[in-house]
Amino acid sequence: MTPHLLYIDPGSGSYLIQVIIAGALGIAFFFKNIGRLFKNAWWYVKSFFTGSQKNNS
């Protein structure tokens, strides 16, 4: 173990790490939204041809 590690409070909250993890979550959220967008678009195309109604209940 390098000496400086002994002076880092393990409870200090992993600041930089949170920025990276929150970034990863943001990317995941972005792709999730895109996926949802495609899903919705597909549903509208499908309903246009089949004439079915979205169930909002």
Add this chain to the structure above:
Amino acid sequence: MPQQIIQPIASSFRDPSGFVFEKDGTLYRQVNDIFKQDFDHFISSGCYDHFVEKQWLIPHEEITHNLTGRAGWYKTLKPQRVPFITYPYEWCFDMLKDAALLTLELAREGTRFGVILKDATPFNVQWSQGKPVFIDTLSFEKYHATKPWIAYRQFCESFLSPLLLMHYSHQPLQSLLVSYAEGIPLSVTKSLLPWRSKFSFYTYLHIHMHERLASKSRSKERYPENSPLSGRQGFSEKKLHRLLDSLQSLVHSLEFKGSSTAWDQYYDEANQRKDYLLQKRKIMIEWLSELPETVTAIDLGANEGTFSFLLSARNMATIATDSDHSSINKLYRKIKQEKEKNILPLLMDLANPTPAIGLNNDERNSFIERTNCDLGLALALVHHLAIGKNIPLEKIAGFFEKLANHFIIEFIPKQDEKVQLMLSQKKDIYSDYTNDNFEVAFQKYFLIKKKQVIGNSGRTLYLMRKYA
């Protein structure tokens, strides 16, 4: 002669914002001057009222004077007292999960009031009226949206790690928390989790990636607080919410699927001897009516709490202990479902009850130090300790004496089929295990007030009172 300065209780020393102390048998919390702004904001923003209304936080009264005589005083609070202090290593999986969800809820909801939770330790959660409640009023400080969640790592180590380990291993691992009271280090959790846990996106992020980044980036944590490289500028409320939501979603998805234990079918099997259970119940009800002063009770070896409910129905605050995780988890679920308020289920190996741990070995008290009930129940338990664990009857009596003033104890003789079943697996070295020796051993500590054989079962119930 100078006024005697009151000292904080042994577990209250980590946070300079204030401390808890006891005076004339009443518990108080001092808020220090250093925390004035944060505390005032917590109250004036309406966050405190909101949390208390939701029953997420213990309510308090404000006392206007300095009771400790210490410098740096700002306010004194008199919090509502929790009936019995418990620790995370005594909780079943579902209790730890609910405590984790409460902690996340407090962190997320607080931001609506410009407040953030600065501590995410399970020791700040206790149980009151069948529900988890947060007890540390000084854990809430002003929220700055550019700063990440200071308690993130603590949450991952002290809640997420044990929950994930139990979820994936299907084993009750509460005892790990005795050794790692401040949370299981991420490196330990990572090495113990199965490889397939990496396929869970949130587990990968909060444990595997978190640990890998932590071990790589420690040197970067040395940057000054305001340096862009410290990471303290790159955060926002939206990011915090995403982080908390992902943790909440992960915790919600975790379940304990432990394999069935010998105790799972205990009452199904016992129900086949309905007459025996009815007789036992009848005697108990009669004896309980003769103990009207009883307010607190402990049911040792409670299994799924059939008799704990009998005590609770008489308005007794009942601690129900068992060493079988599956039984205690089922009991907790039943308590939640039936909105039962008087029963506190606890995981406890009576042959090795919770030790005192922490600084000076008095930061977290032992089970015996915390337990002083009016009534104890030990039904169909003594043979498990005496024959199952080789504990002499006198030692069992000496242990019970420390827990309650009255006891209702069931003695099961050696001829009983259940004892014979135990003895079929081991050599019978228990010549001392007799009804007479049981009475002699217990009379060293207790006065036998009543004694009655249960129907034609051959089993005997005793009502005892501790010598004054």
